Amino acid sequence: MTGPRSIDPTERAHLLDETGYTPxxxxxxxxPPLADAVRRYWMPVWSLxxxxxxxxxVLQYPVCLTVISHEYAILVGPSSxxxxxxxxxxGWALGTMFQPAVGTTLADGPVDRLTDxxxxxxxxxxxxxxxATIGDDPxxxxxxxxxxxxxxxxxxxxxxxxxxxxxxxAIVEHVEGDPAVQRxxxxxxxxxxxxxxxxxxxxxxxxxxxxxxxxxxxxxEAAERLSDAGPDLARVAADLGYADQAHFGRDFKAVTGLxxxxxxxxxx
Numbered sequence: 001m002t003g004p005r006s007i008d009p010t011e012r013a014h015l016l017d018e019t020g021y022t023p024x025x026x027x028x029x030x031x032p033p034l035a036d037a038v039r040r041y042w043m044p045v046w047s048l049x050x051x052x053x054x055x056x057x058v059l060q061y062p063v064c065l066t067v068i069s070h071e072y073a074i075l076v077g078p079s080s081x082x083x084x085x086x087x088x089x090x091g092w093a094l095g096t097m098f099q100p101a102v103g104t105t106l107a108d109g110p111v112d113r114l115t116d117x118x119x120x121x122x123x124x125x126x127x128x129x130x131x132a133t134i135g136d137d138p139x140x141x142x143x144x145x146x147x148x149x150x151x152x153x154x155x156x157x158x159x160x161x162x163x164x165x166x167x168x169x170a171i172v173e174h175v176e177g178d179p180a181v182q183r184x185x186x187x188x189x190x191x192x193x194x195x196x197x198x199x200x201x202x203x204x205x206x207x208x209x210x211x212x213x214x215x216x217x218x219x220x221e222a223a224e225r226l227s228d229a230g231p232d233l234a235r236v237a238a239d240l241g242y243a244d245q246a247h248f249g250r251d252f253k254a255v256t257g258l259x260x261x262x263x264x265x266x267x268x
Contacts, residue, residue, distance in 0.1 A: 005029050007040065017054045018266060023087065026141075028148050036161045036169060039063065039097040041148045045138045047090040058083045059219055059255065061097065062172055062206045064106045064114065066121055066151075068130045069093035073121040075106060077114025078207045082255055092138035094130055094147055100172050100206050101165030102158050111207035126154050167191070168205040171198075175213045179221065182241035184210040219255055222248070226264040233260050 007029045023046035030038035039061075048054060060079040067074050070091050076083075103111035121127060133147040161169075171191060175181050181190075187210060188195050198210050206213075218240045225236045237248035252260050 017056055019054075020266060021054050022056065023054075026144055028145070030155075031152055034152060034155055034159075035099075036166065037099055037102050037155055037158055038152075039099055041094065041096050041151065043092060043094045043138070043144055043147075044087075045092045046087050048088060050089075052088070054087045056085045056087060057256070058085075059216065059223060061176075062202075062208050062213055062216065063100055064098050064103050064111070065095055066098075066106075067093050067095045068121065068127055070131065070134070073127040075114070075119050075121050077107070077117040077119075078103070078111065080116055080208060080212065082257065092134060094134070094144075094151070096151055096155070099161075099165075100168045101161045103205055103207065104165075105158050107207075110204045112203050113207075115207035123154065126150070164201070164205065168201065171202075172206070172213065176217050176220075179217075179240075181214060181217070184214060187214075215251060218242075219252060222252060222260065223256075223263070226260055231260075231264050233264075236260070 005028060007027050023044045025042055025044045027043075028041040030040065044056075046054075060083050062078050064078065065076040067076060070093075098106065103114075107114045129150050130147050133150055134143050137143055171187060174190060175187060181187060184195060184198065188198055191198075193201075195210070202208060202210050202213065222236060222240060225231055225239075233248075234245045237245040240248065242248040242251075249259055252258070252263070256263060258266075
């Protein structure tokens with residue numbers, strides 16, 4: 001199996017903290033045989049001054065995550081809102097963002113039982129191996145790659161991906177990748193399924209609604225657009241398919257806690 005390779009994607013879901021700070025984040029693509037099961041791995045490494053904290057904010061994707069750190073090991077279900085993580089002192093965390101297809105395997109049933117839930121990661125041997133691999137030197141690139149390789153060996157046990165899982169992957173990829181998708185009916189037409197069938201499928205395999213998929217893609221794109229200098233809020237709302245700027249503002253604030261103008265004014 002070809003090993004993981006380092007990548008540096010634009011991560012529009014990562015909103016930074018209110019001061020514009022983010023720790024260094026090392027990202028890795030999965031080995032090709034695992035591409036239907038994993039989107040990517042990421043590993044922030046931080047060292048903050050005594051007494052300082054940073055609350056990192058993320059507009060999550062419709063997927064499950066695992067996070068193994070020097071202090072905790074968790075399985076994170078799909079988040080319907082904004083995810084936050086407070087950083088303090090020095091530390092590291094190795095995260096794995098899975099494809100939608102493996103949600104039912106991780107949840108041991110319908111994924112909606114994990115929506116907005118965080119539970120302990122039960123595989124103690126995997127956790128111990130990752131921690132031993134990183135040791136006391138998370139800045140060592142070789143150790144980080146070896147830790148990702150340990151995750152890949154574990155994830156290989158989740159294969160193969162079933163046909164319905166591949167369909168769910170394709171649906172999510174289509175919604176996330178095509179800005180022209182602004183209504184659930186467009187997704188149904190693309191994949192020749194009824195809205196009721198799509199609702200049942202996404203509840204079972206993703207833990208969220210088709211409408212949520214479309215809205216979250218819009219908000220990801222909005223966050224990216226609002227990061228530009230002097231964004232035209234009315235134009236952003238119109239480009240994203242909102243009937244008016246007020247509707248866009250309500251959706252954005254409901255998830256992030258900030259109006260689009262407040263978010264655009266934050267330091268980057």
